[in-house]
Amino acid sequence: MMKKALIAGILAWMLGSSSTHAQQTKKSSILSDSIWLDTQGQVINAHGGGLLYQHKTWYWYGEKRGRSQSEGVNVYSSKDLYNWQFEGLALSPSQDTTSDIAEGCLMERPKVIYNKKTKQYVMWVHLELRGRGYAAARAAVAVSSTPAGPFTFLKSFRPNGNMSRDMNLFVDDDGSAYHIYSSDENMDLRLAKLTDDYLSPTTQDSLLFRRQREAPALFKNAGLYYLITSGCTGWAPNQASLHTSSSLFGPWTLVGDPMTGPNANKTFGGQSTYVLPVPGKKNTFIYMGDRWNPKDLKDSRYQWLPIQFKDGQVVIEWVDNWNLQQFNKKG
Numbered sequence: 086m087m088k089k090a091l092i093a094g095i096l097a098w099m100l101g102s103s104s105t106h107a108q109q110t111k112k113s114s115i116l117s118d119s120i121w122l123d124t125q126g127q128v129i130n131a132h133g134g135g136l137l138y139q140h141k142t143w144y145w146y147g148e149k150r151g152r153s154q155s156e157g158v159n160v161y162s163s164k165d166l167y168n169w170q171f172e173g174l175a176l177s178p179s180q181d182t183t184s185d186i187a188e189g190c191l192m193e194r195p196k197v198i199y200n201k202k203t204k205q206y207v208m209w210v211h212l213e214l215r216g217r218g219y220a221a222a223r224a225a226v227a228v229s230s231t232p233a234g235p236f237t238f239l240k241s242f243r244p245n246g247n248m249s250r251d252m253n254l255f256v257d258d259d260g261s262a263y264h265i266y267s268s269d270e271n272m273d274l275r276l277a278k279l280t281d282d283y284l285s286p287t288t289q290d291s292l293l294f295r296r297q298r299e300a301p302a303l304f305k306n307a308g309l310y311y312l313i314t315s316g317c318t319g320w321a322p323n324q325a326s327l328h329t330s331s332s333l334f335g336p337w338t339l340v341g342d343p344m345t346g347p348n349a350n351k352t353f354g355g356q357s358t359y360v361l362p363v364p365g366k367k368n369t370f371i372y373m374g375d376r377w378n379p380k381d382l383k384d385s386r387y388q389w390l391p392i393q394f395k396d397g398q399v400v401i402e403w404v405d406n407w408n409l410q411q412f413n414k415k416g
């Protein structure tokens with residue numbers, strides 16, 4: 086009798102675990118453009134995102150989208166960059182209709198950095214006020230004492246009075262942080278140094294170039310700054326470009342399109358959002374982009390590709406299915 090019960094128990098356990106197994110199969114590679122599920126089997130909803138590495142964990146912040154609407158900022162965590170656990174809504178739109186982030190507002194391209202002095206996680210997003218399309222062109226700042234949040238909204242503004250749409254954050258080796266943003270109806274790309282607490286722009290804020298670029302992704306390798314941007318064609322893909330500079334405020338030199346291979350001149354159908362330096366690995370960076378689906382924004386796909394350096398320049402090639410071991414091949 087006991088034996089039968091034991092066998093039945095084992096069978097039930099096996100059946101039970103196999104039914105969830107399909108959803109929770111452990112992933113060990115990156116497959117751009119396919120549907121990415123979190124560890125609960127739900128589609129990952131984190132667009133225009135950015136990553137933060139803290140306590141041996143990656144946190145991925147991105148736009149939570151409905152079919153067209155913006156529903157706040159989601160956050161996921163991972164130990165390996167392949168398997169992502171949903172941590173919740175890091176920043177929620179407010180029920181208060183008088184708030185800058187009142188439900189119906191647009192929160193785009195969220196990025197989070199950690200401030201060692203204040204021990205705060207600081208989030209910046211491109212904010213558009215509810216019912217005003219893209220006219221407000223503001224940046225919003227929110228803070229949390231933990232990486233998964235929830236973050237508390239502090240304020241929104243136009244940095245030094247400038248329009249601010251697509252944006253990113255960058256922390257340099259000395260701990261100084263910067264906000265890079267498309268301004269003047271996206272004609273200009275500007276950079277502002279942040280205050281020591283990372284909560285506000287300083288007046289050290291200047292034009293990098295006037296070439297109608299957006300989706301900036303800034304990173305540094307061996308003393309050189311690299312900047313990937315897209316053109317301005319809304320959700321439709323266009324040609325990426327790479328600029329380099331030995332100093333953040335320029336002069337920036339246009340290098341050309343860093344993408345290579347089929348569909349490279351349309352950024353593989355996507356648009357840049359972030360470049361991730363892989364911790365503990367020299368010269369190792371991952372390009373992150375979005376392949377937007379304007380008919381159903383939440384179904385937009387992720388494009389994560391290894392960055393290669395050839396003769397000191399960045400080369401990004403489409404790779405169907407890859408993992409971090411790819412970087413060990415480089416000798």
Ligand code: GAL
Pocket residue numbers: 133193194251299300317318319320356
């Ligand atoms: C893109 C921009 C996106 C979003 C979109 C709206 O150019 O990069 O973040 O704002 O326009 O059309």
